[in-house]
Amino acid sequence: MSYRTAVLSSLSQAGEAAWTALLARQDSDRAPNPFLSYVFLHALHESGSASADTGWQPQYLALWDGDELAAALPLYVKSHSYGEYVFDWAWADAYERNGVDYYPKLLSAIPFTPVTGPRLMARDAAARAALVAFLCEQQAAAGTSSTHVLYPPEAQADALREAGFLLRSGVQFHWLNxxxxxxxxxxxxxxxxxxxxxxxxxxxxxxxxxxxxxxxxxxxxxxxxxxxxxxxxxxxxxxxxxxxxxxxxxxxxxxxxxxxxxxxxxxxxxxxxxxxxxxxxxxxxxxxxxxxxxxxxxxxxxxxxxxxxxxxxxxxxATFEGGAQGEHKMARGFLPTRTWSAHWLAHPAFSDAIERFLAREGGGIASYMDELNERNPFKA
Known part of the structure; x- marks a missing residue:
């Protein structure tokens, strides 16, 4: 199927009704993610909290099938790494020490919000595949150092891995009712x-x-x-x-x-x-x-x-997500939960180095999860 593609500098270009309808189709087992709602994102942009002036330049990707919004990706051009909660400061420092620009970069995330939720928003598998292909086209054409997709669900992280992204895992603490x-x-x-x-x-x-x-x-x-x-x-x-x-x-x-x-x-x-x-x-x-x-x-x-x-x-x-980090939450009944992010880096040498780093880091995260689970706060 052929889609009409667009890069949106404002969420209003998608329209609240179209955005809300697409969001409602993302996860039939859960209520729509409130941080992906039109009103939450629009408030971030219109208040100036997440705007080009603060280093968050909206560049949302959209795929249209006729008048229907078939897929969309919240995407920003970032001139820094503040407000992300998946830390890449060491990567930026390595680029700078080697005379290579790390910023600007492309970032798909909810500004200042380390919450897992759909990033590849699509009405079906075909539209999601087309959205990933459009993202790859955009990152190649943009000439930016890298693309980062933060806190997608694991299935979407896997889809990005198949498209050439490197996966990184982290840990949050959630309470289950x-x-x-x-x-x-x-x-x-x-x-x-x-x-x-x-x-x-x-x-x-x-x-x-x-x-x-x-x-x-x-x-x-x-x-x-x-x-x-x-x-x-x-x-x-x-x-x-x-x-x-x-x-x-x-x-x-x-x-x-x-x-x-x-x-x-x-x-x-x-x-x-x-x-x-x-x-x-x-x-x-x-x-x-x-x-x-x-x-x-x-x-x-x-x-x-x-x-x-x-x-x-x-x-x-059913669930209370306590936010980023914080082992102290375990003493209050929260349990460790794995999170994901996906990263594509244009520079081959840096991409290889970061891939090796993520392999080592991933082994450490797995051991850390095992250690945390041994400290389960609940009665045996």
């Missing part, structure tokens, strides 16, 4: 020491006089969003870094995808002191951002893990 009737039932499934520590952490927060409220997106006020953004900015400030996302972005998603949003706000003596933001569907909760204006021991665990876990149990949500 075993149809727990209550938070206490979940605690009862853990080893005694883990259970005791969680109860002690929650008690410290209560004894500090902190109360928590969970705010659904439809109930969140402008004041709630402004307070959350203050917390978010303060976290970056404390880590001597600059925040990626602005208040306009958060206000936009609050207005356009309220059914996918949960805010957890901590208060003491009648005033808010900390908050976390989570995104969810009917089957998955995603931990995103946390921040505080004052320090309370264990408050991070309460707002970012324990309150969301209670929410999952109450709402019968």
């Amino acid at each position: 075993q149809d727990y009737e209550s938070f206490d039932a979940f605690l009862a499934s853990l080893e005694h020491k883990k259970r005791k520590n969680i109860r002690a952490e929650r008690r410290k927060v209560r004894e500090a006089g902190v109360t928590l409220r969970r705010v659904r997106g439809s109930e969140a006020t402008d004041a709630d969003w402004r307070f959350f953004h203050r917390c978010y900015r303060n976290t970056y400030k404390e880590h001597h870094s600059s925040p990626y996302l602005n208040l306009d972005f958060f206000q936009r998603i609050g207005a356009t995808m309220p059914d996918n949003i949960l805010l957890v706000i901590a208060e003491r003596a009648g005033r808010p002191i900390a908050a976390s933001l989570l995104i969810h569907t009917v089957d998955t909760l995603y931990g995103r951002y946390w921040g505080a204006l004052e320090h309370v021991p264990c408050l991070h665990f309460e707002t970012a893990y324990y309150q969301p876990l209670e929410f999952c149990i109450e709402q019968r949500i």
